[in-house]
Amino acid sequence: MAAPEQVGAYPRPPALVESSQLVRVEALGQLLAKSRRSLRVLETFHPPTYYLPPEAVRQELLLPSSGASFCEWKGVARYFDVVVDAGGPAERRLRRAVWTYPEPTQAFAALAGWFAVYPALMDGCWLDGEPVQPQPGGFYGGWITSQVQGPFKGDPLHSELV
Template sequence: MPRPGAFGSNTYTSSCPVLAQAQRQHLLVLFYRTNTHASFSLADLASYLLTNGPRKVYSASRRVRVIHNRTIIVDTTKAMHVWEHDAYPQFYFPLSELKNCSKRDTQLVRSDGVARAAVVEVTIPSRNGIKETKTDRVIRFTDDKSLGALSGLVRLEFGAMDQWLEEDVPVYVHPKDPFKRIDILPSSRPVEVRVAGKTVAKATSSVHLHETGLPTRYYISAGAVDPTVLRKSSLITKCPYKGDAEYYDVVVDGKQHHDLVWYYRLPTHESAGIAGLLCFYNEKVDILVDGQLLERPQTHFG
């Protein structure tokens, strides 16, 4: 069980740096080793949080709604951002905010021999021709003061629900991090891109996208890129801050560099300034801005 008050300061960090790093890696492996929301154990996650606590907890201070099977099962202004790992938060909320459904514990999760959490099956009853539906991708924490900020909260698996809304705006991919932002700055500085020593793009201006925790990305017009090197890729990735990204491979001297370029055909409102522009991975190509060669950043995209 976490020490009393471990979550009360809104932040939990192990006093041992090695242990703290191991904790983070454990959760990252748990969440990212597969791509399906049903592929990891909610009981393991609950047990981990009971033992180690979340990384951080912060009031969402907005109206959050959850819709499943055409039924609003949560409509609350009491949601919390809970960081289970360092990458981004999830929405948690008081169990009392779960409406229009029935709840049944399917697996108790114990800490120090005491049941302090449970995996829950939620049933939305049939109505007006809509068939009954069930989901067991739910965790609840008991109303136990020793759990600090987690006390009495419930977690609905984001991908298992049909739709989430912040105020009247759909939540895309996962909840946004309130401490992360994007700045989009048009620039008259020229940009040149080289792949395997060959210049494949030259632009007299660009759009610089600054995203918290990531390298600056340089977006340029499609006309500034040599079209003979581009090959359409089947890859599509999703970002809650920017939208759906489509990709190109780049072929230079007979060698195909996979998924090296991306663009957003219909970006989110906040990222409208990069619509249709192309961007190269700084980590994998040489980029010159105003004639100066940039150092390749070291990230997990490299």
């Protein structure tokens, strides 16, 4: 096994890197996404965030959510709720658990329409079979595995990280 990547050495502005690792995401007892094709966003002091192509995501489980956010590097993000049994008496919902950049900046054009998830809100996320630990802090979507080494932004023990 290769030495873990040091997230402190990731670039700023972030890099966009293709990956063929097996990504699996489960939410509300359902397989939400599975693919060997993803894009990793690598940003200084952040564990990678994985973006999955639209065909790898069960979009019938996604409903558009209100609001948006702005990233100085990627542009405007739009959010989705993950919903099972939509409209029924047994409806279950994860609010704003998935996001996409419909029209990202030119540097991140490859992300257009691809989906990312907050691992902390999912039943589980796996990378090549290894369970993912969510990046600390409620706002971040990074995936912590044995392949990356911190310190990570969002960790209260490293609040000095910007």
